Amino acid sequence: MRPSAIVLVSGGLDSATALGWATTQFQHILPVNIYYGQRHSKETFAAEQLCDHYGLASPLHLDFSQPFAMIGGSSLTSGSIHGNPSQELVERTPSDLPPTFVPGRNMVFLAAVAGLGYVHRIYDIVGGWNAVDYSGYPDCRPEFFAAAERALGEALVHPLTIHTPLISLTKQEIIELGTKLDVPYRLTWSCYSGGGAPCGQCDSCVIRRDGFAAAKLPDPALTAATS
Amino acid sequence: MRPSAIVLVSGGLDSATALGWATTQFQHILPVNIYYGQRHSKETFAAEQLCDHYGLASPLHLDFSQPFAMIGGSSLTSGSIHGNPSQELVERTPSDLPPTFVPGRNMVFLAAVAGLGYVHRIYDIVGGWNAVDYSGYPDCRPEFFAAAERALGEALVHPLTIHTPLISLTKQEIIELGTKLDVPYRLTWSCYSGGGAPCGQCDSCVIRRDGFAAAKLPDPALTAATS
16 A cells, blocks of 8 residues: 555545545545535535544645635636726636536645645545546546646656546446445535435436436435435 | 736736736736735735736735645745644655745646636736746746646646746846836835835845845835835
């Protein structure tokens, strides 16, 4: 096993699977949970529970909500531009990418955790990024991660590796991998709403449900919620 | 002239010079001022004044103080690690780089303003980065900016250009360029302390003083402070 990695843990199914994978690859794990103005606190709670399950310390919380509110342009962060930029610079969201695309997001996150890793002398970063289900996000493609590795290696004058164990898996394959790794999916949260139980209607719930159905497995989070 | 650029304006001498240069190259400028827990509000005030001088709107403020406090490792942000990472992950600052090096900083900033630029369809970024006076910072080297351009181009599936007009200039040459461009150096702030006038003792004051002396020019900020 390799010594240490930083793992990005959002509380969702994909990053939980990446965390489960990381525990089989690295002796020590520094979990990081990132808030950037999205949704609600259910995900953060799920991230805490997942880390606790694996005997890890509480994740380090990085809060990028202010910058991403200013950047705007995404339905996930729904920021409006303050500061009165000149009239020629009216906010326009390019229409050729999904409205949930948060421009700059993954590069900001990777640069921040690479900086954190540098302080701790950790040069392995693990995340649940996936190019299949959200193929509209350009910063979830292998080409992006390869270029980001090079840029961060230059920034820190030290090679570093971004591990993307789920990058080419379908949701079904992710769930099958996680189930094999005993990932506690009952602790994860995927729903866009923050109610007591998943809504079952939003895109994220539907993708998750279809994934478990394709894997011919029950969703332990639903069982936990209804039992 | 090219249409639009985002210019990073810190309030210091270098970014003021980069801003002055940008006004000769771009029709529209979106100024951005970034706070990451450094120093005091004098710099931000100077950034506002510089933008006002050039007839620009107030700069857009991005606040990265929370993440950089968590990242720690730099004397500029002096963060300590919260969240109790496991004992094996004790904070250690690598000693082969200056203590003022903020790991990840420039890549975080560039990714954020690239995201902002994407929303506004601006793919030119200008900053006062310099590889000469602070040659210990790996993320101020041309190799880093070239790699960052590629990574951000992949992240946004659009080519973008990072302009570093000062990258290979000495402080003397920067001041000579800025003087030629009529950059209002009286409005800039370089001192690490936030007093009424520059302290004249800190590294930043000394580098600035030596630069003006080498250029055989008076420092208008000192004249303004003492008059």
